[in-house]
């Protein structure tokens with residue numbers, strides 16, 4: 001194909017997840033003709049929605065952090081984000097409930113949260129101040145050079161000299177596990193458990209993942225956690241509206257079965273046995289599937305594909321015929337033995353005493369449930385799919401979750417469930433093509449895992465860009481937005 005012919009073709013984006021939508025918007029705003037091909041009948045990928053019997057549930061993400069990254073996408077496309085969506089801060093980020101009955105509130109106001117840790121767990125003010133200062137410094141260091149930039153830039157820093165690399169990795173606490181670091185900061189094991197939980201925000205294990213992940217509580221408690229008006233589905237609705245506004249053409253029910261490579265460059269895709277020529281291709285499919293499925297003849301990044309996957313999720317969506325006052329919007333009921341919980345996950349199993357997360361958006365937006373009722377999103381972390389006996393795991397987990405809730409409420413909670421849907425790793429894999437149903441691509445369960453994420457481009461495949469939670473800088477909405485920004489800037 002002549003280059004003059006090629007330049008007339010559109011850029012094709014494969015997948016309308018967060019990163020696919022963001023890439024499409026950015027490319028269209030740069031003047032490209034963009035066609036977005038999505039296998040499903042709708043946009044959003046993991047950011048789905050369930051509507052049943054008058055209840056509305058966010059199917060996937062529930063917590064919105066770094067809103068400025070989404071706002072920036074709209075501004076970069078010449079639009080006012082407030083014309084598309086808005087968000088606000090809840091007074092309490094999370095209510096934590098421990099097995100012995102102790103409860104504490106992580107207030108949005110950081111000083112109030114610190115005071116709660118002092119009052120309830122006997123932590124010292126100066127230790128908390130030092131901890132939050134420390135994680136702010138790590139964040140300020142990591143964000144601009146690692147998260148906002150191509151991974152190659154960070155590797156360049158590391159290659160500068162052995163001593164400089166060592167100093168840098170020490171500074172970002174790569175050599176310590178998250179648990180070891182938190183043990184050194186806090187007096188009480190319950191505070192350690194609370195801060196260890198942040199490893200699960202990218203599907204990792206706090207007893208193996210580096211303490212660098214302490215940037216996550218900085219995000220949540222210093223920079224803020226938000227609620228999107230209308231729920232998290234509104235995020236992708238707003239992005240879809242922006243994409244349409246920018247002229248992106250959507251083709252739903254259009255699974256791409258191959259990326260066409262000619263002379264080392266992407267020249268199109270195959271959909272339903274038909275070739276669609278392209279000037280360039282942006283791939284939002286999980287990298288672990290994209291190589292073997294879409295690029296089977298190309299050299300496979302074997303080391304990367306072999307990496308341990310992040311955890312998946314088991315979610316029960318329960319329409320509850322009650323309104324109760326003991327829960328907040330976001331609630332966590334901790335397990336007795338957190339280490340054992342993660343040991344089970346590492347073995348591909350689920351503990352009989354899992355930590356349970358309950359998200360009830362109808363507490364802040366009553367239109368999400370019929371009058372006098374609530375929408376409970378009840379989630380536990382589960383291992384990625386390795387052909388375990390999922391019906392058996394789900395049945396046991398449901399019973400264990402209900403036992404925990406019954407114990408807390410001192411009554412049979414199941415009597416109030418009037419509608420139920422379930423999400424498990426197999427469904428996540430079927431709906432979004434995420435390898436083994438992992439929520440965040442590869443896990444961060446080793447010191448070097450973060451550096452082993454796939455870059456936005458494979459140097460030997462020109463005109464082909466990779467975006468999304470399985471690529472650098474990682475999973476979760478903010479990092480997926482950053483991956484799209486990095487890749488489209490490089491285009």
Ligand SMILES: Cc1cc2nc3c(=O)[nH]c(=O)nc-3n(C[C@H](O)[C@H](O)[C@H](O)COP(=O)(O)OP(=O)(O)OC[C@H]3O[C@@H](n4cnc5c(N)ncnc54)[C@H](O)[C@@H]3O)c2cc1C
Nearest residue numbers: 015017018019039045046061062063256285468469476477
């Ligand atoms: C239960 C749950 C809870 C979560 N909680 C949070 C949270 O609180 N906060 C947070 O920030 N993140 C959370 N996440 C993670 C977050 O949802 C993901 O990291 C993010 O949405 C992934 O976006 P992505 O761009 O990688 O695309 P994905 O969501 O993985 O979507 C990829 C899209 O590509 C399409 N596709 C794949 N292959 C093809 C093909 N060959 N042809 C055409 N289309 C294709 C798929 O159908 C899909 O629509 C959660 C996820 C889940 C499931």
